[in-house]
Amino acid sequence: MTELADRLHGVQQRIAAAARAADRDPAEVTLVVVTKFQPVDLLQELYDLGVRDFGESRHPEARDKAAALPDDVVWHFIGQLQTNKARQVAKYADVIHSVDRIELIEALDGRELDVLLQVDLGIPEGGSEGPSRGGAKPSAIPFLAGRIVESDGLRLRGVMTVAPLGMPVVPAFSALRMVSERVRGVAPDASWISAGMSGDFREAIAAGATHVRIGSAVTGPRSTGL
Numbered sequence: 328m329t330e331l332a333d334r335l336h337g338v339q340q341r342i343a344a345a346a347r348a349a350d351r352d353p354a355e356v357t358l359v360v361v362t363k364f365q366p367v368d369l370l371q372e373l374y375d376l377g378v379r380d381f382g383e384s385r386h387p388e389a390r391d392k393a394a395a396l397p398d399d400v401v402w403h404f405i406g407q408l409q410t411n412k413a414r415q416v417a418k419y420a421d422v423i424h425s426v427d428r429i430e431l432i433e434a435l436d437g438r439e440l441d442v443l444l445q446v447d448l449g450i451p452e453g454g455s456e457g458p459s460r461g462g463a464k465p466s467a468i469p470f471l472a473g474r475i476v477e478s479d480g481l482r483l484r485g486v487m488t489v490a491p492l493g494m495p496v497v498p499a500f501s502a503l504r505m506v507s508e509r510v511r512g513v514a515p516d517a518s519w520i521s522a523g524m525s526g527d528f529r530e531a532i533a534a535g536a537t538h539v540r541i542g543s544a545v546t547g548p549r550s551t552g553l
């Protein structure tokens with residue numbers, strides 16, 4: 328077995344173990360392998376190992392990879408998205424995890440697309456703090472959810488977060504779960520919770536994550552970027 332296959336299978340086993348430890352069915356948790364900055368050959372290898380959910384964070388890199396891989400891949404766009412690139416990204420992305428403002432929803436309106444609302448748990452209500460990793464503050468989320476529900480074609484699937492730097496992850500993920508419950512008050516089917524990366528997916532799964540976005544633990548270190 329290759330090193331890549333070893334790492335992939337190791338992560339799959341750790342996800343399943345984390346789910347069972349939380350009394351959850353491992354099949355409820357989707358592994359999205361984050362491949363930003365990685366070459367297409369590596370994505371093709373992952374595809375050959377059975378990976379179908381890929382996470383990318385940059386346009387046009389993501390577009391070029393989507394064009395190079397088979398059609399049955401599910402492309403998850405997880406990076407911050409500029410309003411003027413939204414419609415281009417919607418052409419190849421199946422799910423956009425990083426919807427966080429009204430302008431973006433308006434730019435995407437009219438597309439058939441799964442979207443998640445990105446929540447910034449690092450912003451205290453009424454303030455701003457630290458370098459933002461994208462996302463809307465929790466109090467803004469129900470309004471944004473309502474706007475997506477009224478759109479023509481956008482399907483609100485749930486919420487996403489990147490655990491804020493310098494804050495313990497357990498309270499962050501439990502705060503996300505509360506936001507998820509409020510969103511389900513507006514859109515009952517919006518049950519996805521996208522949370523957890525290489526360093527914190529165990530805690531995210533314990534808090535109810537349905538989608539974990541894992542890069543380096545599967546692919547090895549990236550040369551650039553986050």
Ligand SMILES: *Cc1c(COP(=O)(O)O)cnc(C)c1O
Pocket residue numbers: 361363384405406489523524525526540541542543544553
């Ligand atoms: C890069 C990235 C990940 C994956 O991070 P790793 O620490 O490599 O697992 C997950 N989510 C987002 C939004 C990212 O940008």
